[in-house]
Amino acid sequence: MQRRPSLLLGLCLTLASAALSAAPQIDIGKGGQCVEETSWMRKNHMNVLKHQRDEVVYKGVRDAKHSLKTCIECHASVKDDSVSARADSFCVACHAYQAVKIDCFECHANKRKSAWVSGGGQ
Amino acid sequence: MSEMDIKRRNFLKTSLGTAALSIAPGILLFDVAHGTAAVSAAVRWGMLIDTANCREGCNDCVTACNRENGLRGANSTTNAQWIRKIDIKEVSTGRQVSLPMMCQHCAHPPCVDVCPTGASFKRADGIVLVDRHRCIGCRYCMMACPYKARSFVHEAVTDQNPDVPRGKGTVESCSLCVHRIDAGLKPACAESCTNKAILFGDLNDPASEISKKIRSVASVQVRADLGLDTGVRYQGL
Numbered sequence: 001m002q003r004r005p006s007l008l009l010g011l012c013l014t015l016a017s018a019a020l021s022a023a024p025q026i027d028i029g030k031g032g033q034c035v036e037e038t039s040w041m042r043k044n045h046m047n048v049l050k051h052q053r054d055e056v057v058y059k060g061v062r063d064a065k066h067s068l069k070t071c072i073e074c075h076a077s078v079k080d081d082s083v084s085a086r087a088d089s090f091c092v093a094c095h096a097y098q099a100v101k102i103d104c105f106e107c108h109a110n111k112r113k114s115a116w117v118s119g120g121g122q
Numbered sequence: 123m124s125e126m127d128i129k130r131r132n133f134l135k136t137s138l139g140t141a142a143l144s145i146a147p148g149i150l151l152f153d154v155a156h157g158t159a160a161v162s163a164a165v166r167w168g169m170l171i172d173t174a175n176c177r178e179g180c181n182d183c184v185t186a187c188n189r190e191n192g193l194r195g196a197n198s199t200t201n202a203q204w205i206r207k208i209d210i211k212e213v214s215t216g217r218q219v220s221l222p223m224m225c226q227h228c229a230h231p232p233c234v235d236v237c238p239t240g241a242s243f244k245r246a247d248g249i250v251l252v253d254r255h256r257c258i259g260c261r262y263c264m265m266a267c268p269y270k271a272r273s274f275v276h277e278a279v280t281d282q283n284p285d286v287p288r289g290k291g292t293v294e295s296c297s298l299c300v301h302r303i304d305a306g307l308k309p310a311c312a313e314s315c316t317n318k319a320i321l322f323g324d325l326n327d328p329a330s331e332i333s334k335k336i337r338s339v340a341s342v343q344v345r346a347d348l349g350l351d352t353g354v355r356y357q358g359l
Contacts (some may be wrong), residue, residue: 113284116282
């Protein structure tokens with residue numbers, strides 16, 4: 001009975017270290033100063049993108065600040081110009097960790113415009 | 123008017139004023155923050171296609187469209203076509219005409235009428251588009267379009283133009299290169315036409331080149347009998 005607290009403590013420590021090691025390793029691309037606070041973006045990026053999407057599609061208001069294209073411009077990996085090609089790519093790494101499926105890139109390009117142009121389009 | 127009524131009126135005035143103040147800065151900030159203004163119905167984009175300048179066998183507009191919008195071209199029956207070249211012949215006289223055919227950007231688009239989800243819509247400046255976030259791929263709009271302008275995307279798409287998102291399971295058609303228009307450019311087909319057969323411009327601006335030309339030369343709308351008021355007009359048809 002006396003060993004129980006130490007067992008419990010050991011278990012907690014193991015779990016904590018497991019959680020730390022399983023935290024997503026994210027390739028943030030160029031990174032730098034984001035348009036909003038990082039913690040705010042983590043929580044609200046989906047709302048920002050959804051608002052922006054309707055503004056663009058229906059009103060033609062292509063605000064560079066909150067556009068998906070601008071996100072990709074900074075956060076696409078410098079290795080392969082993509083935000084979703086690898087397990088540690090910017091979008092995929094967190095979404096896999098959180099088990100939230102993203103279907104943005106079934107239609108939207110996951111690469112920088114410069115990468116698309118150099119790829120010759122097709 | 124009793125004293126109570128006056129008080130009530132003042133109360134309403136004040137509260138309305140407060141409400142207006144709290145809304146107004148929000149709207150103001152919103153507009154400033156966006157930088158670019160929303161499209162308005164003051165503009166109506168359209169095209170005038172001069173069939174006399176359109177060469178038979180020339181496919182430059184189609185190639186340019188495919189490149190700009192990341193289409194594969196009509197090398198398979200299921201591939202999307204946003205614009206196609208058509209050669210027509212008047213049987214009795216033998217006169218032949220070549221012309222590009224694409225979404226006619228109707229003022230009263232049947233594709234918008236039939237869309238069950240509201241995905242098919244007309245933008246304020248007259249461009250008929252599909253909001254693919256809402257499209258369920260039912261293809262009613264394809265049935266409704268008298269110009270066969272729309273295509274269904276049957277297969278997964280990769281390597282899209284970052285300015286032109288497109289993907290499997292949705293319907294698409296000529297967007298009049300809306301991303302280029304928003305950037306102040308001409309549609310890719312109009313820019314690529316070496317013979318200047320495609321004149322692009324604002325039909326609502328009486329001083330625009332296209333408005334001047336449709337005032338001075340005879341032009342027709344294809345299937346004008348349907349009363350759709352197309353934004354694309356043809357000369358010499």
